[in-house]
Amino acid sequence: MKRLILAVALVAFASPVLAQNAGQIARVRSGSSCAGCNLFQGDFSGLESRGLNLSGARLRQADLSLAVMNRTRFSNADLRDVEAYGGVFSSSSFNGANLTNASFVGAYLEGASFSRATLTGANFSGARLARATGLTQAQLNGACGDASTTLPGSLRIPAC
Numbered sequence: 001m002k003r004l005i006l007a008v009a010l011v012a013f014a015s016p017v018l019a020q021n022a023g024q025i026a027r028v029r030s031g032s033s034c035a036g037c038n039l040f041q042g043d044f045s046g047l048e049s050r051g052l053n054l055s056g057a058r059l060r061q062a063d064l065s066l067a068v069m070n071r072t073r074f075s076n077a078d079l080r081d082v083e084a085y086g087g088v089f090s091s092s093s094f095n096g097a098n099l100t101n102a103s104f105v106g107a108y109l110e111g112a113s114f115s116r117a118t119l120t121g122a123n124f125s126g127a128r129l130a131r132a133t134g135l136t137q138a139q140l141n142g143a144c145g146d147a148s149t150t151l152p153g154s155l156r157i158p159a160c
Contacts, residue, residue: 028052035073044069055093095134119143125160 024037029044033053042062050070057077064084069092076096084104091111101121108128115134120142129135130150137155144160151157 028054114139123160124149124157 020040020042021038024034025039025042025044028034028037028039028042028049029047031049031052034057035053036056037054037058039054039057039059039062042059044067045063045065047064047067047069050068050072052069052072054077055073055075057074059074059082060078061081062079062083064082064087066086067084068088070088070090072089072092074097075093077094078098079094079102080098080100082099082102084102084107086106087104088108089112090108092109093113094117095113095115096117097114098118099122100118103123104127105123106126107124109124110128110131112129112132113134114132117134117139119139122143123145124143125146126148127145128150130152132152135152135155140151140155140157143157145151145157146159149157
């Protein structure tokens with residue numbers, strides 16, 4: 001019985017740690033940087049802000065659709081399962097970020113950097129990456145795109 005009570009208590013007290021932080025989400029929506037913040041499932045669709053520092057932030061399952069976030073630092077951020085349809089991220093840094101299963105369909109990523117980024121399952125269909133830096137063929141082999149995806153040099157991406 002003590003174990004059951006302990007297990008319930010652990011789950012009850014651990015859950016808020018995983019939940020989104022509404023105050024931090026509001027801060028970013030107002031145009032402020034928030035490095036290391038918990039922005040889990042945050043709605044940033046249509047946000048127009050540039051030069052933000054979101055390094056190390058937890059943006060898992062966030063909505064960045066149609067956002068314009070040029071020169072934003074997403075370095076070492078958790079961007080798993082992000083929806084970034086049609087977003088504009090020119091010259092942004094995704095170095096070391098985890099973009100597993102993220103959707104960047106139709107996104108503009110010219111000049112963005114992706115050194116050491118995890119792209120497994122990411123969808124770049126129709127995305128513009130021709131001037132992106134730090135991309136390797138090994139990274140792209142785990143992602144997917146389509147005939148309209150533009151990539152630097154001789155890099156290729158599997159079809160979705």
